[in-house]
Amino acid sequence: MLTIHGVTRSRASRLIWLCHELDLPFTQNPVIQAYRLPDPQAPDAPPNTRSADFLALSPAGAIPVIEDDGLVLSESMACTLYLARRHGAPVGPQDAAEDALMMQWSFYATASIEPDALTILFLHARGGSGDPQEAAAIDTAAERLRRPFAVLEDHLARHGHLVGSRFTVADLNMAEVLRYAQSWTPLMQDFPAICRWLEACQSRPAFHKMWQARAAEPE
Structure with a gap:
């Protein structure tokens, strides 16, 4: 299943809106922007863009990131265009x-x-x-x-x-x-x-x- 890493209060909103347009199921890992946290490195800090697990997916430390059938992809526009192309019209391209x-x-x-x-x-x-x-x-x-x-x-x-x-x-x-x-x-x-x-x-x-x-x- 498609996984979206990123809170909805981010550019991940583009991906989530698109998934609803496509009726495409997904799981969401609510990785939050590190700048929104008082101490992103604290032991009790939520998953964030400086977390080691997330940086392993996205060395740039930016959300959103998707995982889809082994593909790890960042940059929100690349992600939406990929999903639309993969799942087709009417939201995606016909040619x-x-x-x-x-x-x-x-x-x-x-x-x-x-x-x-x-x-x-x-x-x-x-x-x-x-x-x-x-x-x-x-x-x-x-x-x-x-x-x-x-x-x-x-x-x-x-x-x-x-x-x-x-x-x-x-x-x-x-x-x-x-x-x-x-x-x-x-x-x-x-x-x-x-x-x-x-x-x-x-x-x-x-x-x-x-x-x-x-x-x-x-x-």
């Missing part, structure tokens, strides 16, 4: 062209959107932005996001989804990255197609199942 497009949009999300979206998440969505320097950093990140958001807005306004006119792993990967910036209204309000698409993605039962599990975990 090589769709496979390439799903990789294209997933890499675009990580390279062109995720860094600045994370800035908004850490400084605004988690209660910051009162400090003038933090507010300026949010404004700068949001301004940089306008160009990739414009590309995404145009595509979604014309096609409704990223690949194949249906919900796929590309939508899931992109939606999980955009979620980081979703709370910044001055940016989001200028991209109505993105907002409609994101609402539809997050209205899916599989997303709600993942989100409930995430909410049940300690912050």
